[in-house]
Amino acid sequence: MSRTRVVVTGLGTTNPLGGDAATTWEGMVAGRSGVRRLSEIPGTEDWPELAVSIAAPAAVDPTDVLERVRARRLDRSSQLALVSAMEAWADAGLEQPQADGELDGDRIGIAMASGIGGVQTLLSNYDVMLAKGPRRVSPLAVPMLMANAPAATLSLQFGARAAVNTPVSACASGNEAISLAADQIRLGRADIVVAGGTESAIHPLPMAAFANMMALSKNAGDPATVSRPWDTARDGFVLGEGAGALVLESYEHARARGARIYAEVLGTGITADSHDIAQPDPEGRGGTRALQRALADGEISPSDVAHVNAHATSTPQGDVAESLMLHAVLGAHAEEIVVTSTKSMTGHLLGGAGAVEGVATVLALHHRLSPPTINLDNLDPAVELDIATKPRDLPLGDIVALNNSFGFGGANVAVAFGSV
Structure with missing residues (x-):
């Protein structure tokens, strides 16, 4: 593989600390927690009683950012991915959306990962089928729930026609997407790759499953204090949702267009x-x-x-x-x-x-x-x-x-x- 330099020119995220990278960074430096009680999260009112009482939802609902019609055609995981990628794309100083032909779509790739995929769409449509019959299942259910839906959504958004990949390796997925994106640029298959990961699995079924395998914390104390890596009192993770996106670019391409460079993928x-x-x-x-x-x-x-x-x-x-x-x-x-x-x-x-x-x-x-x-x-x-x-x-x-x-x-x- 060539030693083509790969650099980061754009950043975007929406997660429990904030709806963009700047707010998220501010929250991280301030040591703020995004963990909340389930009773404080909209939509959990009719949930069955779980062994777990907390989660970390996105701080900004993606439906408040995206156009209503478009948001309804996307699983929440794809909504989060799109919000973060649009921010990263704009932060990189690229056209948004890519439409005027200044960039070659054949040289733009996507690597957007998900560990579980469109679980919200899958489970909600199953509930609809049981309650109202098979004919009421959404005809958009499959393109919404498939694991590569977030990556495909970004491909359409940015006119990306190089490789559009969806690494699925559980909790390593998002980082694997960054690695895969860097490889695509080094192999000469793309000049720009939007890379990242997304997840929205705050739902009673996956939460019950994680809790039953003793992976989630069952601490019912102050939600802000429950996620405690390396502490002797740690007893499991707190389930959160969100997405992050990085625009990776060959150094030569970034330099030619005068892009700001945050860091290099070494x-x-x-x-x-x-x-x-x-x-x-x-x-x-x-x-x-x-x-x-x-x-x-x-x-x-x-x-x-x-x-x-x-x-x-x-x-x-x-x-x-x-x-x-x-x-x-x-x-x-x-x-x-x-x-x-x-x-x-x-x-x-x-x-x-x-x-x-x-x-x-x-x-x-x-x-x-x-x-x-x-x-x-x-x-x-x-x-x-x-x-x-x-x-x-x-x-x-x-x-x-x-x-x-x-x-x-x-x-x-x-x-x-x-x-x-």
């Missing part, structure tokens, strides 16, 4: 555990190899790494395994880097997590500032990392930040971003 690594369908390898061997591959791909020395936006979901096993990975790859330097988990504020966005955290990682490099991990009162002694509990300055000069994502099925993805 290297990526993708591996699998082949250990268990849900539990991580307790020694973190698969994740270790993903990190090693990302550093090797970017020709990065461990001493170059200054910051890590960790996957750290607030689960007992996963948080410790990730600490072991970082020590295995970075050696003694692992204790010198600034580590954070923005899931402490957003909850876990599943297929959208890696993308929203990719946006946060790029902004951390851009502003030379690590957002904090909130709710870390008592660090697990098995975790030997320097975790930021307040905003922390990052070094000047050329530095690297890692964005880690791990998912059910043993999926591991690491993306290394470099400062510019």
Whole structure:
């Protein structure tokens, strides 16, 4: 593969902290939580009683942003993806929508991931069928619920006719999309790729399923304090929803049009555990190899790494395994880097997590500032990392930040971003 430089020229997100990148970044730096009680979330009034009482919904309803007719033809996951991608596209200084022919659609790609897909559409139409009969099922149900609906929606929005991909690797999906997008540019198949991930699974069925497998926190206390990565009192993740999008572009293409560059994608690594369908390898061997591959791909020395936006979901096993990975790859330097988990504020966005955290990682490099991990009162002694509990300055000069994502099925993805 060529060593074509891949850079980030646009950012967009909508998630529990805000409806755009600027508001989200402000919330992260301020250490604000987007977690709420289910009773405070519209539409949950008729839900059955669950073992879980909290979730992290998007702060801005996407139907308040999109045209009404268009929004009704999209699953909520596609709505969130479209909102975030439109922001990223405009932030990159590109036409919105791409219509006047200045860009070659054959050189524009999409890599928009989802871990579950259009589950809201699937389950709501099943309810309609049971209550009113098969003929009342929406004729748009399949194009709304299919996993590649968000990516297809973006392809239509931006006139993208290069590869339009939908990585599906559970909670690693969003980060895998960034890796895939970088590969498409390096392979010469596209000049611009809109990459990211989306998820909207706050629904009683997936929440009951996650709760029954002991993955979700059942803490009924203050919602803002429940997501607590690395803390000794952590007992599971908080389910959130949202999307993140990054415009990736070849350096030559970005420079030719005078685009602002936030950061560079230096290297990526993708591996699998082949250990268990849900539990991580307790020694973190698969994740270790993903990190090693990302550093090797970017020709990065461990001493170059200054910051890590960790996957750290607030689960007992996963948080410790990730600490072991970082020590295995970075050696003694692992204790010198600034580590954070923005899931402490957003909850876990599943297929959208890696993308929203990719946006946060790029902004951390851009502003030379690590957002904090909130709710870390008592660090697990098995975790030997320097975790930021307040905003922390990052070094000047050329530095690297890692964005880690791990998912059910043993999926591991690491993306290394470099400062510019």
